[in-house]
Amino acid sequence: MLYITRKRVNMFKEKISEKLVIRIWECQAINNLITDMGEPVCVVFPGRICNDGGCDFQDAVFTIGGKLMKGNIEVHLKSSHWYSHGHHRNIKYNYVVLHVVMWHDYQSGTILQNGETIPTVCLSHSLKYPLYKLHQNSKLLSGHVYTCLEAKSYTSKESLIMSLIDAGEKRFTTKAALFQKNLVEKEPGQVLFRSIARALGYDKNVNHFEKLADKLPLNILESIKDKSSTNNRALLLGTAGLLPSQRSMIGYDELKEKTEIKQLETIWRSSNMTAVMNRSTWCFYRVRPDNFPSRRIVALSCFVTRHCQSGFLKSLMKLVGEAPGKGGYRWLEHELTVSAQGYWAGHFDFGIATTRNSALIGRSRAAEIIINVLLPFAYAYGRLAAEPDLKRKAINLYINYPGQENNQLMRFMKQQLSLIEMISFPLLSNRD
Numbered sequence: 001m002l003y004i005t006r007k008r009v010n011m012f013k014e015k016i017s018e019k020l021v022i023r024i025w026e027c028q029a030i031n032n033l034i035t036d037m038g039e040p041v042c043v044v045f046p047g048r049i050c051n052d053g054g055c056d057f058q059d060a061v062f063t064i065g066g067k068l069m070k071g072n073i074e075v076h077l078k079s080s081h082w083y084s085h086g087h088h089r090n091i092k093y094n095y096v097v098l099h100v101v102m103w104h105d106y107q108s109g110t111i112l113q114n115g116e117t118i119p120t121v122c123l124s125h126s127l128k129y130p131l132y133k134l135h136q137n138s139k140l141l142s143g144h145v146y147t148c149l150e151a152k153s154y155t156s157k158e159s160l161i162m163s164l165i166d167a168g169e170k171r172f173t174t175k176a177a178l179f180q181k182n183l184v185e186k187e188p189g190q191v192l193f194r195s196i197a198r199a200l201g202y203d204k205n206v207n208h209f210e211k212l213a214d215k216l217p218l219n220i221l222e223s224i225k226d227k228s229s230t231n232n233r234a235l236l237l238g239t240a241g242l243l244p245s246q247r248s249m250i251g252y253d254e255l256k257e258k259t260e261i262k263q264l265e266t267i268w269r270s271s272n273m274t275a276v277m278n279r280s281t282w283c284f285y286r287v288r289p290d291n292f293p294s295r296r297i298v299a300l301s302c303f304v305t306r307h308c309q310s311g312f313l314k315s316l317m318k319l320v321g322e323a324p325g326k327g328g329y330r331w332l333e334h335e336l337t338v339s340a341q342g343y344w345a346g347h348f349d350f351g352i353a354t355t356r357n358s359a360l361i362g363r364s365r366a367a368e369i370i371i372n373v374l375l376p377f378a379y380a381y382g383r384l385a386a387e388p389d390l391k392r393k394a395i396n397l398y399i400n401y402p403g404q405e406n407n408q409l410m411r412f413m414k415q416q417l418s419l420i421e422m423i424s425f426p427l428l429s430n431r432d
Helices: 002-015 018-027 091-095 131-136 157-185 188-199 202-215 218-223 229-240 259-271 293-308 312-322 328-336 363-384 388-399 408-417
Strands: 040-045 057-064 067-078 096-103 120-122 347-349
Touching (some): 018 067, 018 096, 018 131, 067 091, 091 096, 157 188, 188 202, 188 312, 202 293, 218 293, 229 293, 293 312, 312 328, 312 363, 328 363, 328 388
Parallel strands (some): 067 096
Antiparallel strands (some): 040 057, 057 067
16 A cells, blocks of 8 residues: 555656746745755745756845845756756856755755755745645646735835836946946956956856956057957957867868968967966857857957057047937947958857848947946046046936836846836846
């Protein structure tokens, strides 16, 4: 009889999908969570579902033993799946801070590729409803929307919107204050260069772009006699470790005959530079081809070439200062947009062709660079350099900047804040 019971239990477990466990976590249909080390867990925000790989939820907020934690969460049916799926050998899972499972069937804890151990939370003993009911009756979880609890305290949509506008202005001043701190400690041009490089990295490669800017700093690029886009491109791609010869690419013998690749490889070999990043640290997995790090480095090389002729810092601050009062944001976006030419007009990466010619830096990405980097930097720089006109222009451009298109983050915030119509201002329209 015991054998039959266990068999039935195992058969039922086989019917449970990881998708159901993800939904249970998203809806927080759980109570009294504890980690595998016996510490209580309190979930402030379960996170946003991530569709890019590397984790199931991102930006989660919770406490463990009263300590506030933030980060990514990975969900599995069983804790052993962390190892059977090879996550312990995958560098991209090093950003996971909590492992959520339905059943804990592995003796040891959850170990990351870098050797760190993260907490594991088992849901099976903390469910609000029996698991068989959650499996059979999807209505118990359907229609659930995890909304911001604080948003419910506002008496009207107008008061909520005004609060968001205030938050937007605080966001700007916070960024400007951070830039001001960095400007006191570091060379202004490098601070700006590093921040723009980070903005081109997108979610999965932002840290790698910062490291690239550190390994090949602006003062080296500006000191080189040949400031052509091809030269800058070769140095940046070579330092990143992303030239075809550094990646052991399939079909390299054919690739190296391409004029573009010949030039880049020749320039890199003659540069005698030795500070090279590990190519395996760059993330291409589940990254849109337009956002491949190699393509974004090409964009950075074109951006540097455009503004290094008269000095990178001077050129960009001049753009902010000369932006017209009316429609200045569109003028700035136009100046920061970079079209694709030559080899990169028809390729996403070396050997990966495309039939459409998309911009290396489009209007939307240019807008995010302006809002998240250029304007708060100009405000901080204007303050330190005693240039009140630059400081005033930067804050005015920010305040009058319209919202951007309705992206994934905006839709999620709309849901959280219960706003039917998304308001238009930089706080909700752009992200770092």
